[in-house]
Amino acid sequence: MLRALSVSVFLLLFRALPAAAQTTDPGSPQTASQTQNPPPSADAKKPKKVLTNEDLSNSTGKISVVGNGESNPGNKPKAAAPKTVSPQYVASVREKIEKLLKQIVDVDKQITDLKNFQAGEPSTNASGVQLDKRYEREPVEVQIRALQNKKKDLQAKLDALYDEARKKGVEPGELP
DSSP states (O other): OHHHHHHHHHHHHHHHHHHHHHOOOTTSOOOHHHHHOOOOOTTTSOOOOOOOHHHHHHOOSOOOOTTOOSSOGGGSOOOOOOOOOOHHHHHHHHHHHHHHHHHHHHHHHHHHHHHHHHHTOOOSSSSSOOTTSOOOOSOHHHHHHHHHHHHHHHHHHHHHHHHHHHHTTOOGGGOO
């Protein structure tokens, strides 16, 4: 019984403390920052003048326009010097790109053959028999998906090569 009474008194006291801490005394002095620095009024700042088209026609002086650099020749951008790329670099990139393009064409042919096989059409190979190929246990759909993923990877490599060549200054007409 004594224990239940002490727990209830403790809970009552525990609830009363936060409420007492939140109340403010109306007679308490304000903090120093509140009394010394009154909030600045809107009239204290001088408003900037905005000119309209009608104001421009009536003005007689020179008006500065933000972003107009024609009157100041020092603000004009200088022409970038064209980068010279070695012919060996261009040739090596061209070879890599042609190799990747050939691989993409081969993968496309394989995908077409598998889709034709799946549809029940004859193979596009001359004899229809591929003696150098082994028997695949994977379903045709899985093989097609794997080839499509391979094609995406090859295309990503090709795009990366084009981007690298462009960053190094190779002209677009120099590559296939």
